[in-house]
Amino acid sequence: MIGYRNDKGKGFSPMYLKTIHNQLTAIFNHAVRFYELKSNPARTVGCMGSKKSDKEMLVWTKEEYIKFSDSMMDKDISFHAFEILYWCGIRVGELLALTPADFNFKEGTVSITKSYQRIKGEDIITTPKTEKGKRIINMPDFLVDEMQDYIARLYGCKQKSRIFPITKAVLYSEMRRGATEQNIKKIRIHDLRHSHVSLLIDMGFSAVAIADRVGHESIDITYHYAHLFPTKQNEIANSLNNLKEGN
Numbered sequence: 001m002i003g004y005r006n007d008k009g010k011g012f013s014p015m016y017l018k019t020i021h022n023q024l025t026a027i028f029n030h031a032v033r034f035y036e037l038k039s040n041p042a043r044t045v046g047c048m049g050s051k052k053s054d055k056e057m058l059v060w061t062k063e064e065y066i067k068f069s070d071s072m073m074d075k076d077i078s079f080h081a082f083e084i085l086y087w088c089g090i091r092v093g094e095l096l097a098l099t100p101a102d103f104n105f106k107e108g109t110v111s112i113t114k115s116y117q118r119i120k121g122e123d124i125i126t127t128p129k130t131e132k133g134k135r136i137i138n139m140p141d142f143l144v145d146e147m148q149d150y151i152a153r154l155y156g157c158k159q160k161s162r163i164f165p166i167t168k169a170v171l172y173s174e175m176r177r178g179a180t181e182q183n184i185k186k187i188r189i190h191d192l193r194h195s196h197v198s199l200l201i202d203m204g205f206s207a208v209a210i211a212d213r214v215g216h217e218s219i220d221i222t223y224h225y226a227h228l229f230p231t232k233q234n235e236i237a238n239s240l241n242n243l244k245e246g247n
Helices: 014-034 041-045 062-072 076-088 092-096 141-152 168-182 190-202 207-214 218-224 232-244
Strands: 109-112 115-119 122-126 135-138
Touching (some): 062 076, 062 168, 062 190, 076 092, 076 141, 076 168, 076 190, 092 168, 190 207
Antiparallel strands (some): 109 135
């Protein structure tokens, strides 16, 4: 199976192989428990594939994002969409489902309760990707002011109307335009979410606090962004050293 190649000579992705291995492990575990199988052969042969994506995680620094946002100033809807994506770290589907009713400007919050998809020409609103995805995010003051002003200028926009009545394709195009104009590296829309997490890590926030904000489990933040905590291992080692020496 691992050596399988399709007619274009391409094999299964590491993530797909990892998924298959997990399923086989679960099946054999069931057989060991209920059908007297002596051992789990999937465990014996070891793991195949990888949980990590083939796609490299890229991020924009704050400085790179600010440069990019300058190119969005000429399009009101684009500027505010990317402001929410970068400074709140929400998923693009969550962004496109936002309505005026989701904002509490008195408290300075935005509630994430749904997600938008366009499937076969139809607008589909679903619940967030995970149960943790339902959350209330505190916005920085400048973003509260920006969004309040933006929504107030939306002619005929009702409380349950989408404030960003566009598709992912529009955002993809705008990201390419802005990155090209500002001569900064091109990243995916989802990488704006990674950029937000990276920014919070750099500011010193814990995995638990970040996870609550972006709708993840804290263990997922630790696993997926471990490489962005470069000084933490040194800090742990130094603290243990000081503890042993009685400092």
